[in-house]
Amino acid sequence: MNILLRNRLIFIALTLFFAFSCQEEDKRLQNLYKDLPFDMPVVAEPSIPAYTVTLSDFGAEGDGVTLCTEAFEKAFQALQKYGGGKLVVPDGIWLTGPIALQSHTELHLSDNAVIVFSSDQDLYPIIDTNFEGLDVRRCLSPIHAEGATDIAITGKGTIDGGGHPWRELKRRKVGDDTWKQLAKGGVLADDGSVWYPDEGYKKARLTAGSLNFPDPALDEAEIKTFLRPVLVSLRECENVLLEGVTFQDSPAWNLHPLWCKNVIIRDVVVRNPHYSTNGDGIDIEACENVIVVGASFDVGDDAICIKSGKDADGRRHARKCRNLIIKDCVVYHGHGGFVVGSEMSGGVENILVEGCRFLGTDVGLRFKSTRGRGGLVKDIWCKDIYMKDIVAEAVTFNLYYAGVSATEKAPETGASSAKESSVNLPPVDETTPEFRDIHFDHIVCSGAKQAIYINGLPELPVTGLDFHNSVFTARKGVEVHNAGEVVFDHVTVNGETL
Numbered sequence: 001m002n003i004l005l006r007n008r009l010i011f012i013a014l015t016l017f018f019a020f021s022c023q024e025e026d027k028r029l030q031n032l033y034k035d036l037p038f039d040m041p042v043v044a045e046p047s048i049p050a051y052t053v054t055l056s057d058f059g060a061e062g063d064g065v066t067l068c069t070e071a072f073e074k075a076f077q078a079l080q081k082y083g084g085g086k087l088v089v090p091d092g093i094w095l096t097g098p099i100a101l102q103s104h105t106e107l108h109l110s111d112n113a114v115i116v117f118s119s120d121q122d123l124y125p126i127i128d129t130n131f132e133g134l135d136v137r138r139c140l141s142p143i144h145a146e147g148a149t150d151i152a153i154t155g156k157g158t159i160d161g162g163g164h165p166w167r168e169l170k171r172r173k174v175g176d177d178t179w180k181q182l183a184k185g186g187v188l189a190d191d192g193s194v195w196y197p198d199e200g201y202k203k204a205r206l207t208a209g210s211l212n213f214p215d216p217a218l219d220e221a222e223i224k225t226f227l228r229p230v231l232v233s234l235r236e237c238e239n240v241l242l243e244g245v246t247f248q249d250s251p252a253w254n255l256h257p258l259w260c261k262n263v264i265i266r267d268v269v270v271r272n273p274h275y276s277t278n279g280d281g282i283d284i285e286a287c288e289n290v291i292v293v294g295a296s297f298d299v300g301d302d303a304i305c306i307k308s309g310k311d312a313d314g315r316r317h318a319r320k321c322r323n324l325i326i327k328d329c330v331v332y333h334g335h336g337g338f339v340v341g342s343e344m345s346g347g348v349e350n351i352l353v354e355g356c357r358f359l360g361t362d363v364g365l366r367f368k369s370t371r372g373r374g375g376l377v378k379d380i381w382c383k384d385i386y387m388k389d390i391v392a393e394a395v396t397f398n399l400y401y402a403g404v405s406a407t408e409k410a411p412e413t414g415a416s417s418a419k420e421s422s423v424n425l426p427p428v429d430e431t432t433p434e435f436r437d438i439h440f441d442h443i444v445c446s447g448a449k450q451a452i453y454i455n456g457l458p459e460l461p462v463t464g465l466d467f468h469n470s471v472f473t474a475r476k477g478v479e480v481h482n483a484g485e486v487v488f489d490h491v492t493v494n495g496e497t498l
Contacts, residue, residue: 029264032291032325037381038350040323043262043289046150046239048106051085053078055094062092067118069097076102084150089113089157097123101145101153101234109157109245117142117231119165126220126227130235130258132212133285133310133343137220139251141233151234152241159231159247163276166228166251168205169195173275201225212252212278230256230283234263242268249273254299255282259319263287267294274333276300281334283307286319286346292326303334303361306351307343308375314345315374315430324351331358336366338382342401344433345375353382362391364445368401369433371426371457376434378464383441390448394472397435397454397462397483425459432457437464448474451493456482467491467498 033042053075056062060071072087079085084104091112097120101107109115124139131138142161145151153159169182171193183195187202196202204214204226214223231250234240240263247254248271255270257263265282272279279300284290285307297303308314308321321344331337337358340348358364364387367377387394426432435456445451451472456462463484470491477493480486488498 028293029291032293032327036325036352038323038352038379040325040350041289043264043291044239045264046104046106046152046241048086048104048150048152049082049084051079051082052088053085054088054090056090056092060094062090062094062113064093064095064116066095067097068094069099069118069123072096072099076100076105079105089115089155097142098140099143101143101148101151103148104150106152106154106241107143109153109155109159111156113155113157114160115157116160117162119162121224124229126224129233130285130313131230131252133307133345134213134313136213138227139224139229141229141256142231142251144233144235145237146235148234148237150239151237152243153232153245154241154243156244157246159245161231161248161250161254163228163231163249163251163272163279165197166225167277167279168197168201169275170277171195178275197225228252230254232256234258234260236260238262240264242266244268246271250276250279252278253280253283253301256285257282257287257290258285259317260287261289263290265290265292265295269296270299270303271297272299272301274298274300280305281331284321284324285309285343286317286321288320288323290324292324293328295329296332297329297334298332299334301334302336302339302366303331304329304337304353305339306348307341308346308348310343310345311372311374311431312345314343318346320347320349322347322349322351326351326353327355329356331356331361334358334361336363337361337387338364338385339366339368340377340380341366341368341433342370342373344369344377345373347375348377349379351380353380353385355384356386358385358387358390360389360391361387363396364390364394364448365396365440365443366393367397367435367438369399369435370401371399371433372431373433374429374431376436378435378437380438381441382439382443385440385443387443387445388447390445390474392448393450393453394445394448394474395440395443395452397456397465399433399435399457399462399482400455428460432460434460435462439466439468440470441468443467443470443472445472445474448472450474450476450479452478452480454480454483454486458482 207215466487
């Protein structure tokens with residue numbers, strides 16, 4: 001066989017392979033919409049020009065030592081001259097500062113490509129942004145885009161946020177060996193229970209309590225470490241694809257699409273140490289038309305979290321999170337597998353969670369809010385969910401959320417609707433959160449502290465909850481406070497039919 005014929009056959013074979021792969025992926029996407037219980041437009045993938053450049057052509061060295069920030073900037077500038085295209089990051093360890101994604105561009109990581117973000121805080125200026133539902137000032141995210149259209153991060157490589165130097169570490173969350181390894185430098189809390197990266201962080205934490213909003217009178221430069229960024233911040237972007245990549249070790253949350261439309265998150269791996277403070281997997285906030293499929297999460301806080309702003313800021317922005325399909329995902333460690341809240345002041349609606357596994361999470365399906373939020377959460381379907389070794393509740397609604405994990409003790413005062421008198425309840429107004437019309441079908445839980453816990457507000461109970469064809473094995477069964485009629489149809493707890 002001559003060389004020309006051989007090359008032609010190879011070209012034909014590759015063309016057929018890629019055509020078949022595209023057809024299979026299209027079929028996979030189309031199947032997501034089959035029997036969808038709400039109307040949702042088909043989400044198209046971003047349109048990226050065929051032009052390609054390689055990072056190493058712009059002076060970058062994949063040695064893990066050379067800072068490649070300027071090379072990334074030059075590469076994206078080169079793509080913009082051609083209207084966009086693909087930036088290929090070859091095999092290697094690429095140390096860099098922040099990367100700004102541009103419209104009509106794709107950041108593609110080769111199989112053995114690792115992007116590692118520098119711990120040099122001077123590379124991350126403090127900017128106006130939004131975190132945990134509030135308009136705040138925090139450090140620029142390692143990967144960020146604002147107002148971009150048609151952007152993608154793809155490939156099989158790894159993006160590492162280098163999060164440890166940014167985060168506090170709680171002594172009770174790690175063993176002796178890990179504590180000795182990580183709690184170096186920095187400062188300790190007065191009682192030795194927490195390690196802080198520096199004095200400024202400690203000062204900010206003392207004024208912020210359990211929240212992440214310090215006294216605004218403090219000097220930003222002094223408390224900069226406390227103002228740690230999310231790893232990937234996509235704000236007001238449209239037509240977004242994250243596919244195949246491993247995202248890990250974020251300073252705060254890992255992935256944060258905010259006010260975005262038409263987002264596909266497919267076959268990604270999201271990892272954070274189990275002890276990482278605010279180490280969420282993905283926080284989909286006030287977005288429309290989102291698909292999360294085939295993703296894996298092993299994180300330090302909530303895994304797949306749905307939000308829409310917090311309190312007055314969230315109500316002022318008034319942007320709902322709606323039209324989401326979450327399918328075929330697995331969560332290992334995490335405070336919650338699938339979570340709504342507690343920041344849901346703009347409203348949440350039209351979500352299908354299907355075919356997911358939660359293996360060892362604190363809670364499986366977690367719905368949380370508190371007085372002051374406002375917002376309406378409705379029309380959510382959870383089906384074919386499989387859980388094992390859940391630390392706390394398999395399914396929980398907690399409208400007295402106090403800012404702590406499900407395994408931590410909430411404050412006694414006002415912590416339970418069961419303890420509240422019906423006298424002098426607050427009026428129902430724009431600050432009252434409402435949860436209704438949420439449906440569960442074929443939920444299987446093998447091992448939990450409690451099967452179902454519902455703790456609604458007496459002034460506006462949770463309504464429209466129904467469970468069908470479900471089996472729970474748990475040390476404790478069902479507990480309900482301040483909810484309308486909860487329907488149980490072919491549901492058993494420890495072999496007993498409800």
